[in-house]
């Protein structure tokens with residue numbers, strides 16, 4: 581095993597190979613699935629390198645888990661210096677399982693170099709319109725692929741469905757639904773009695789939340805998903821076009837992550853009150869992201885908590901289920917509805933590997 585936790589150059593390969601960025605909840609599940617599929621005799625591009633904030637390690641052995649563990653446990657100081665030395669080119673598949681804006685800024689450049697990028701991180705295509713456009717332009721210039729199935733619905737067939745409908749000439753008139761697996765889990769389990777904060781801890785421990793759960797509770801993660809969905813539908817929405825209502829109390833917003841967790845119970849009273857109001861009306865709380873064309877042709881986009889009758893089309897689902905309704909020219913009376921688990925390391929890693937396999941089949 582050749583492990584070099586800091587600064588390693590990465591020459592352009594002759595054949596397809598994977599470099600995994602991120603050794604956290606999703607990265608670890610990705611390696612586990614890669615190992616498991618290999619053991620089942622599937623032919624996959626090899627895992628050639630892994631990076632995290634500690635550095636970059638080349639994998640010269642049949643032991644990606646050992647390399648991952650060594651890198652995770654490395655005492656090296658936190659640094660992203662490996663990025664400056666990394667060169668990805670044709671044949672490379674970069675799998676982004678980080679939540680790093682520094683890495684997301686590199687997506688377009690790596691595509692321009694001819695490498696394919698497969699990402700669970702939404703900060704590439706789910707933030708500014710300029711960054712998203714740059715990624716699209718880079719793909720068009722080199723033909724390299726941008727695998728984004730994991731970014732919305734943790735691999736549920738949402739993005740591909742929207743793209744196929746749009747490619748078939750259908751106008752997408754609205755998309756609305758539960759787009760956060762962690763918020764689905766929270767709303768499906770919170771009973772108004774046990775503290776809401778205890779469920780946030782459980783969702784974090786299960787790997788459903790973002791590394792910082794405030795990204796979920798603030799609605800920012802769903803804003804990114806709404807942007808990615810709208811862009812897949814051919815609508816170039818920008819960040820400020822999406823109105824977002826946050827669940828994070830003001831006092832908890834500027835804190836470090838550790839301090840936020842300490843003061844998390846401060847969220848409980850407001851959530852108990854919201855639950856009680858909904859319960860009194862015989863309704864349930866659901867966190868909904870949507871974009872839609874109003875009858876005057878205006879496109880609006882919103883994210884936030886709402887209370888719905890239990891019989892409402894978007895109120896169904898259990899656990900981490902995302903449930904998303906799509907209205908188009910074709911599906912104008914009754915929407916097309918897609919539902920299934922929308923968060924968790926295994927489904928997310930599965931979506932990343934599905935995209936890797938698609939690239940392998942087409943290149």
Ligand SMILES: NC(=O)C1=CN([C@@H]2O[C@H](COP(=O)(O)OP(=O)(O)OC[C@H]3O[C@@H](n4cnc5c(N)ncnc54)[C@H](O)[C@@H]3O)[C@@H](O)[C@H]2O)C=CC1
Nearest residue numbers: 602603604605606632633660678679680700701791923924
């Ligand atoms: N947990 C889930 O259900 C889903 C997660 N995702 C996305 O997957 C991504 C990863 O999530 P988790 O694994 O929960 O996060 P995590 O916090 O457990 O792991 C993040 C990893 O990224 C690495 N990293 C951060 N900055 C880096 C840098 N500059 N260079 C190299 N590595 C760097 C960290 O060292 C860490 O290993 C996030 O973008 C999240 O939005 C997407 C769909 C579902």
Ligand SMILES: N[C@@H](CC=O)C(=O)O
Nearest residue numbers: 760761762788789790
């Ligand atoms: N934190 C996200 C994970 C998937 O994108 C969520 O809760 O949906």
